[in-house]
């Protein structure tokens with residue numbers, strides 16, 4: 451496999467942009483393979499945060515003064531860039547939230563009010579808790595039914611079952627673009643087309659897709675598409691909800707407060723136009739502004755090139771890990787993103803993760819906020835390694851060697 455260890459960008463130059471990658475952990479150079487939980491942040495994004503605090507901090511949308519206008523312009527520039535990045539029709543369809551979780555809660559509580567008792571929604575067994583619990587909260591307020599699409603042995607959704615779950619009462623489907631445990635890239639375009647043919651709308655949870663795949667909401671024909679800045683090399687505390695304009699217009703506000711109103715009086719209040727109707731209160735304008743730098747950064751390398759790099763790391767590492775006795779990998783779909791969930795023999799994920807940490811390797815262990823998926827796999831949890839644009843084959847080799855060592859100790 452040596453011949454496959456190629457880079458088609460200057461990886462060392464990219465790594466230098468991420469100061470954290472130079473640190474040591476437990477006396478060893480850090481190998482950061484917890485990118486599914488959050489990606490690291492390049493200097494230019496952090497500089498943009500600092501620049502907002504040092505040079506442009508003023509509350510947005512309210513002021514005529516220069517600083518307020520500059521801060522507003524910076525945040526609105528990000529909105530335009532996000533629109534372009536995901537190929538949405540208009541900036542009015544791009545709403546700033548706190549993250550994927552809040553974006554889904556927004557849709558569940560607001561769009562949810564348009565559902566009637568007896569209506570049905572479809573989720574999948576591989577969803578993150580943040581794409582399950584908001585719908586259960588809705589179910590506790592309205593008498594809706596939740597149906598669940600199962601997976602096959604490779605960790606792919608069973609599309610026959612998916613189609614068979616629809617009835618005349620199906621109003622919404624909510625599905626991950628990429629599973630945060632299995633890495634499976636779901637056929638969301640096909641699933642959306644089918645849902646539309648049955649009169650249902652579709653929310654796509656793009657948390658694990660946005661930094662790893664080309665996302666085009668117009669081509670997908672998605673009704674809602676949600677993601678978090680911190681998983682795409684951006685600052686924490688910001689996320690995006692893309693929503694189809696006609697749906698957002700029909701939906702009631704999510705929270706009330708400043709910014710989201712047209713006119714307030716004690717006899718009746720009117721709402722602001724999109725997208726502000728869904729942005730009550732002072733937004734995290736500092737981090738929203740800096741998100742633009744993260745998008746520019748991804749675009750400077752190109753998401754396809756990033757994906758190709760991560761795929762090479764995935765293929766190489768998977769083949770090497772499978773040679774370790776007792777190795778079980780969960781999620782073997784041909785179309786998968788660079789996430790490897792595994793168990794070695796009877797070793798607990800916790801023990802494996804602790805030993806890897808001693809060797810400077812950061813992986814995630816546990817149920818990964820996907821307990822229904824764990825239950826369907828008949829396990830408590832896994833060890834999960836996931837790659838990003840700055841990971842190297844040298845790091846993959848150190849990880850593989852460490853897993854071999856741990857396997858020899860624990861099995």
Ligand code: PMP
Nearest residue numbers: 549550551578580630655657678
């Ligand atoms: N959905 C998926 C598929 C995820 O991987 C995550 C984060 N692990 C989330 C939703 C939640 O994202 P956040 O915590 O940024 O809101």
